[in-house]
Amino acid sequence: MSGFRYGEYDDGPDPLRAPYDARAALDELGRSVMSGARPSQALRDLLRRGTRGLAGLDGLRERIRERGRRLRSQGRLDGTLSEARRLLDQAVGQERAALFPDPGDEARLRERELDELPSDASAAIRRLAGYQWRSDAARATFDQLRDLLRREVLDSRFLGMKQALENGSPEDLRRVAAMLDALNAMLEADDRGEHTPADFDRFMAEYGDLFPDRPRDLAELVDSLARRSAAAQRVLDSLTPEQRAELDALGRQAMEEAGLSESMERLGRALRARRPDLAWSGGQPMTGDQGLGMGDATTAVAELAELAELEAALGQDYAGAGLDDVDPEAVRRALGQSAVDDVERLRELERQLRDQGYLSGSRTGLELTPKAVRRLGETALREVFPAPSRGRPGGHESTAVGAAGEPTGSSRPWRFGDEQPLDVVRTLANAASRGGGPGGRTRLRPEDFEVAETERRDAAAVCLLVDLSYSMVLRGLWEPAKRTAMALHALATTRFPQDAVRVIGFNDYARELKPGELAGLSLERVQGTNLQHALVLAGRHLDRHPEFEPIVLVITDGEPTAHLERDGTSRFEYPPTRRTTESTLAEVDRMTRRGARLNVFMLADDPRLEEFVSALVGRNGGRTLRPSPDRLGAFVVDEFLSRRRTR
Incomplete structure (x- = not known):
């Protein structure tokens, strides 16, 4: 019987290596996006620094530079x-x-x-x-x-x-x-x-x-x-x-x-x-004691030129750059097969981010898909609030059937738009009761489908108002606020799908932020904290859901410094004028009449902010919370869950 020899695999990438963890890579990419980077820049940064167990382009560039230094020290050109x-x-x-x-x-x-x-x-x-x-x-x-x-x-x-x-x-x-x-x-x-x-x-x-x-x-x-x-x-x-x-x-x-x-x-x-x-x-400056012949000197200078081109391709610092621009043969000549494998693994990682539905668009117009945004929200939720207790049901149960909650054991015919899980047993039983088709096969029809009924829970109209003024950037609060908003949105839409959730950002003006917009929101050098406009938009959302429990949470680091004039334009003044304060408190009173209590998360120790928030809470009956930036997400999520438990 012939013997066998075993050794290290050297014919390309290891076929038994662990699969690419595109989700972990997306989480790293998401951290850059949360910090204000565009998705294309975040991907470029990820590929440059590498990820878990995967060398990045910067490491390859450093090896290129080291080889260049050795070449330049080979000798003189004369x-x-x-x-x-x-x-x-x-x-x-x-x-x-x-x-x-x-x-x-x-x-x-x-x-x-x-x-x-x-x-x-x-x-x-x-x-x-x-x-x-x-x-x-x-x-x-x-x-x-x-x-x-x-x-x-x-x-x-x-x-x-x-x-x-x-x-x-x-x-x-x-x-x-x-x-x-x-x-x-x-x-x-x-x-x-x-x-x-x-x-x-x-x-x-x-x-x-x-x-x-x-x-x-x-x-x-x-x-x-x-x-x-x-x-x-x-x-x-x-x-x-x-x-x-x-x-x-x-x-x-x-x-x-x-x-x-x-x-x-x-x-x-x-x-x-x-x-x-x-x-x-x-x-091309060269150093060293040994004199190189014209042929050897030309070879060294040609290789240095190729290394410079390769370093530029690996740097990806030009418009429309991509890993396809990196010549595998040039990498092999400069650094060997292992470096070619590293580049191919980076290419595969980028392909997996696209193939698994996390990225879309061209190199210059790269976008996060809804699937990626959901993943970033879930990751943010895990990071800011690692383990919400299973003892918190998240809502009051009622005997009416609905779209969320624990299964009741019964089912009903499926209707267009239903999101409840299918009752597979009853669906197949309905199809089988008609008898088998040609060849004894069972064929499903739309009228066969039934969905599992669940206990209904009370729904909430949730508004998270996030200060996006430039002072939030200067104080390093921009990323924690974005991460908190995404975590809350992920929690509300996954554990409480019946809730109506809105994230409203405000600086000189206020605007509703979709999850995709929130993830890719870039820094804005804008003056103004227009809480009045944010409360106007929040009030409209609550008015569209009058039967829902109102939950309004405000994250800010400063007192209002802007308000809307009668013509709809924003007026900024600092120090804030009496007109701005009165306009904002008027919207607070409207919120109070709607039955909405405002919980304010203060992120700065500012006497003016303290005075304004005290007036707001005194008129509205809400609460004031003072979390540190690193605990902001946990405070907001915990407050939301406590409001969902007690109405």
Whole structure:
């Protein structure tokens, strides 16, 4: 029997990993939304910082920066120039050593010629191109210098060319020249619209070994060559003006001697024309003691440019940004397969938030769905009031049947709009009593459905008035107030579905806030605390439900500073005028006549607020509560439940 070996799974993401917890991710996203962030910004922040057991984009960006720091410390960019000067000095020294023992005039003339060589390496090499070397060692060193320049210049434009031309045979150079001619011809044919994929396949069949990155089509080949050519230019731009001029002259001379100068210039112009968006200029600072050759320096600068692009894509700081902009191959080259898996898991998390119905809309117009808002409300309720007692029934029972409460054991025919649970047994019994259909199957009809009757509970008309003035923002009360409102709404709509609940926000004006609006409510730099307008809207809600128990809760951190004029415009004055106070208390009196008691949650120790609330409670008979911001939600929910228990 053959044996088995077990080891760590390394072929992509772990197929046995725990499923994505989209609900926990939504809760984290919701906390940002509650703090005033737009859903799109909240999602971007979530993906950047990561979530439980899942690395975020910021962690990947830090790894990118660290790799960039290591690359920049690899060495100096003038390695080829330094090596060229060293070989030139070595060749001249070897030649001098061969001439010194010779007492003849020819040897002195040659020494004088060597003495008059220009200090510029490219000019000196050009002058020595026709020199008749006396020393075989000097000639070999000079040939090594010329071969070095050819290979480094070509390697700075074609990755791996230095290794391909390691032998430096004439046949190798002729093949490179043929490749350049074929490449230029293919690009020109593409400009005329005559290029075909078959042309590219034939090109790669003949010269594919010169392109180790194995491009799949002409576009990939152009992109690779253009990026490397741009990086080579940036290597030159990183040198001093003197070094740049000297190295550029050395490269041009090397290409002229190899017969490749014209072909290389044609290719360079074509690449620039096709990719003008690349960074074709600008220096790249490098540190380190070791000098890098042109090919290695170009590779380092090209990789740094790719890392910069990747870091920008991971940053997601531009309009319309999305994880689809992150190139998995670039991530793999920079950080390895594990980083690719991290990005894919973030993509999957974003997909799950959409697929499970929590997010909708485009990247820029992202919205929380009603399902997400319900989840955020439930989460807020758990956080502000973790375990409401099961002993609190939440309402008075009556013998009439209704839409909420404990089942009575009986049922009735279903009517359109019913939300009670179906009585499955009676529904199926009704269908079965008609007899089986074709093939003995039981078919359901609308008249078969019955719903379970439940004990009716008294309903309440609930109004939560939330101060949204800018002072709430300055005091750090904005988020606790929003979270409290969502928690109360979730409690009332889930445990007391028969209740009519309204959340009313007020600053200079008041307005009703739907749960979705409340979750995504952004900060407003608005002056004014128009409690009068909020009470007007609350009164209209109570008037629409005269048979319901009225419950009005007010959350505020300041006395009223605005009221509505007769023409409906808001008037703000600070300190508050007598007119504002009187207008607000007039609405309090109307609430009192409706039988609604106002419970006020004071969030600031302010003498003016104390004086106003005392007057309000004295006229209305409500209560004053002074919770800390972190206990606001628990106070409001507990007060609501106590009001639902006792009328």
